[in-house]
Amino acid sequence: MTLSPISLAISGDAPGSWTELTLFRFGPPDARRKVYLQAGMHADEQPGMLILHHLLPLLAQAEAEGRLSARFSVVPMANPLGMAHVLHRTHMGRYDLGTGVNHNRRWPDLFAMIGETVAPLLGADPKANIAAIRNAIAEWLDTQSPASAGQQMRLALLREAHDADYVLDLHCDDEALPHIFTAPECAAPMHKLAGWMGGAYTLTAADSGGFSFDEMLPQLFRLLAKAHPDKPIPIQPVAATLEYRGRADTFDALAQKDAEGLIGFFVGEGLIAADPVTLPEPAPAPLPLDATEIVRVDAPGLVAYRVGLGDRVKKGDIIADLVALSGPEAFIARTPIRAGTDGIIISRLTQKYARRGTSIAKIVGETPLPGRVGGYLLED
Ligand SMILES: [Zn+2]
Structure with a gap:
């Protein structure tokens, strides 16, 4: 051989x-x-x-x-x-x-x-x-x-x-x-x-x-x-x-x-x-990719996860807290990041510092999401 x-x-x-x-x-x-x-x-x-x-x-x-x-x-x-x-x-x-x-x-x-x-x-x-x-x-x-x-x-x-x-x-x-x-x-x-x-x-x-x-x-x-x-x-x-x-x-x-x-x-x-x-x-x-939510943060912060890979979540569940790093509430405020759909957590970040717009998780759902259908479906 x-x-x-x-x-x-x-x-x-x-x-x-x-x-x-x-x-x-x-x-x-x-x-x-x-x-x-x-x-x-x-x-x-x-x-x-x-x-x-x-x-x-x-x-x-x-x-x-x-x-x-x-x-x-x-x-x-x-x-x-x-x-x-x-x-x-x-x-x-x-x-x-x-x-x-x-x-x-x-x-x-x-x-x-x-x-x-x-x-x-x-x-x-x-x-x-x-x-x-x-x-x-x-x-x-x-x-x-x-x-x-x-x-x-x-x-x-x-x-x-x-x-x-x-x-x-x-x-x-x-x-x-x-x-x-x-x-x-x-x-x-x-x-x-x-x-x-x-x-x-x-x-x-x-x-x-x-x-x-x-x-x-x-x-x-x-x-x-x-x-x-x-x-x-x-x-x-x-x-x-x-x-x-x-x-x-x-x-x-x-x-x-x-x-x-x-x-x-x-x-x-x-x-x-x-x-x-x-x-x-x-x-x-198999499930349609436009039913997978890419969860992004709209502010910079430190990501503290409340979920692990494979966890099933419901829409509205808190999947992580975002610890503020600047402003009057720096190092005090924790902003909950919620699931936008029912589904399974299939990915997370390894580095927990997220800048604004960072995708911190993917949730595999079953129902196509408004805003995803017909749009750009990839992370970057
Ligand atoms: Zn790759």
């Missing part, structure tokens, strides 16, 4: 600098289906990297035993540029330091890029349509001239992912229970994976408004299907952002179990041959 890293060079924007993007490929090159996994797009989120570290030997072993019936592309550290973003001993891998752009936002609007060129190629065969759309993406990629190291990195990742049937982007929250962001069309398979992630919450949105990596391809197929209602265009791929708990939850025991969970999911999808596996407990049913 051998692991052979493939290294892609990315030339840096500063004189003399370069970095490398490492990926691994497994499976029969002629396999019909393909799985793409990446971690560390937000470079300061390490649980996914450790999970893919543990997944690599499992895939290599399955390959050596001839059990892979799909191709697998694995990018354990999707954002090597972000690994260098350290300021005053603090690693900040969420935003591009030069532009301030969140690394997982503003991915290309592929419908705008290839919608017109692919239109005349679409026909009555859904498989041929999928192939035509993927070819159009590949051709568009060939025409791109990246102007920066960040663009080189993005194009390399998209090239590796564009023809996959499954695109899984591993992230984590600050302090959190496992959860999944995915498209409504992908909810059924991702709900199965949620079981393998230890009962993760599956939160669905067709378009969360951020042009994040996992939404880019399903959104292209969705818009093409809408523009050509007479043509069969299945939504591709099964794509999701997998939130593997909180930043501090980076441990071998957890990551090994999560890697085995991914293998269990792939076995269930018929992508890896194996003896029948014992299915995990079913996860909570």
Whole structure:
């Protein structure tokens, strides 16, 4: 069993600098289906990297035993540029330091890029349509001239992912229970994976408004299907952002179990041959992301939580107190922060100093919230 890293060079924007993007490929090159996994797009989120570290030997072993019936592309550290973003001993891998752009936002609007060129190629065969759309993406990629190291990195990742049937982007929250962001069309398979992630919450949105990596391809197929209602265009791929708990939850025991969970999911999808596996407990049913409340504070303060992860709250319940840090009531007043919906607390802050506007918790509710429906659904 051998692991052979493939290294892609990315030339840096500063004189003399370069970095490398490492990926691994497994499976029969002629396999019909393909799985793409990446971690560390937000470079300061390490649980996914450790999970893919543990997944690599499992895939290599399955390959050596001839059990892979799909191709697998694995990018354990999707954002090597972000690994260098350290300021005053603090690693900040969420935003591009030069532009301030969140690394997982503003991915290309592929419908705008290839919608017109692919239109005349679409026909009555859904498989041929999928192939035509993927070819159009590949051709568009060939025409791109990246102007920066960040663009080189993005194009390399998209090239590796564009023809996959499954695109899984591993992230984590600050302090959190496992959860999944995915498209409504992908909810059924991702709900199965949620079981393998230890009962993760599956939160669905067709378009969360951020042009994040996992939404880019399903959104292209969705818009093409809408523009050509007479043509069969299945939504591709099964794509999701997998939130593997909180930043501090980076441990071998957890990551090994999560890697085995991914293998269990792939076995269930018929992508890896194996003896029948014992299915995990079913996860909570998928819920619309616009029913999840992002609780923000409207003043700076010190957050003193009254709830823990997994607690069920009702609308109006106090979830934390905000201790005033300035003004006549400084260090005396405690302002209650209340839940705006019924639901489960799935995330909190690790740093308890909140500036005005900071999101201090997410509450997974069941009823879409006014102000969220049709709006920007992400935290930042
Ligand atoms: Zn992230």
